[in-house]
Amino acid sequence: MLRPAAVRRLRLFTWHVHGSYLFYLARTGHEIVVPLKPGRPPGYVGLPPGNFPWPPTLREVPADAVRRLDFDAVLFQAREHWERDQDEILSAEQRRLPRLYLEHDPPRTSPTDARHWVDDPEVLLVHVTPFNALMWDSGRTPTRVIEHGVVVPESVRYTGELPRALCVVNDIRARGRRLGGDVLDAWRGALPIDLVGMGSTAAGGLGEIPHRALPAFEARYRVLVNPIRWTSLGLAVCEAMMIGMPVVALATTEMATVVENGVSGFAGTDPAWLADRIRDCLDDPALAHRLGEGARRTARARFGIERFVADWNRALADAAGLPAAAARATA
Numbered sequence: 001m002l003r004p005a006a007v008r009r010l011r012l013f014t015w016h017v018h019g020s021y022l023f024y025l026a027r028t029g030h031e032i033v034v035p036l037k038p039g040r041p042p043g044y045v046g047l048p049p050g051n052f053p054w055p056p057t058l059r060e061v062p063a064d065a066v067r068r069l070d071f072d073a074v075l076f077q078a079r080e081h082w083e084r085d086q087d088e089i090l091s092a093e094q095r096r097l098p099r100l101y102l103e104h105d106p107p108r109t110s111p112t113d114a115r116h117w118v119d120d121p122e123v124l125l126v127h128v129t130p131f132n133a134l135m136w137d138s139g140r141t142p143t144r145v146i147e148h149g150v151v152v153p154e155s156v157r158y159t160g161e162l163p164r165a166l167c168v169v170n171d172i173r174a175r176g177r178r179l180g181g182d183v184l185d186a187w188r189g190a191l192p193i194d195l196v197g198m199g200s201t202a203a204g205g206l207g208e209i210p211h212r213a214l215p216a217f218e219a220r221y222r223v224l225v226n227p228i229r230w231t232s233l234g235l236a237v238c239e240a241m242m243i244g245m246p247v248v249a250l251a252t253t254e255m256a257t258v259v260e261n262g263v264s265g266f267a268g269t270d271p272a273w274l275a276d277r278i279r280d281c282l283d284d285p286a287l288a289h290r291l292g293e294g295a296r297r298t299a300r301a302r303f304g305i306e307r308f309v310a311d312w313n314r315a316l317a318d319a320a321g322l323p324a325a326a327a328r329a330t331a
Helices: 019-028 063-068 079-089 130-135 172-179 181-188 211-218 235-242 271-283 285-302 305-320
Strands: 011-014 031-036 058-062 073-076 099-103 123-127 143-145 162-168 193-196 221-226 247-250 265-268
Touching (some): 019 031, 019 211, 019 235, 031 063, 063 079, 073 305, 123 130, 130 143, 143 305, 162 211, 162 235, 172 181, 181 193, 221 271, 247 271, 265 271, 265 285, 271 285
Parallel strands (some): 011 031, 031 058, 099 123, 162 221, 221 247
């Protein structure tokens, strides 16, 4: 149960797993503490400087100091943290706090029969898309879907004057077919497509663009392309749609419900057909702008940050057994 002094601004402990998501989660206004280890290994990177303008409500602490701190809830985001690390980093009292598990991905081992490793009726399992919730076997663990919420600078809007396509995918070469590296290679063999993201230079790309600079960088490109076969809906797609950028993507996972053919872009399962749609957008700026307007309408209706914050406050309140209004952070 939460302490009376924390009923409005909560103190959460979590690991740094997904920088963009952590940045948007901080929009809830709650205090979020992440662990830091020397060398910043995965999960223990703290709040590395440079890529994100981390707000003051986010705080990094040495991993060996975590067990001495007071928290109101613990948010897990990776299997190794649930199965191993919590016993090493958290005290017994902290492990009895309200717990939530944020699952970022669809199942890997089987699209239909994978049982989620969190099997606990006292934990709230949060999925980031309805598709992921559908495909996971969550067993006896209560589940909730909280779709993405994103923010882009008000001053940035899609212009599309550059007759090239842009792909924003991290580590596409290392993650291979699942991220559609082969699909992108085929498209790039026939079409002018630039690739950005972590590890993109290894795949002939332009490198990583800082999160705060990405909307303005991509706004000049004619169309965003997404070759991913099997992962969650990318925040980069939501952000691009929010600035009014059309999207051409494989109609797999949640993407099939986000991109509407002829309205906000094109989605399908035939890469050759999609290549023709990319070419249509490159050759017809008026078409691309019309689709971009539809993409922005979709993003504003579905991925607004206010709804995202309200959903998370409700989830935190429910996990802790509080009235919904009690877990609403104040400035």
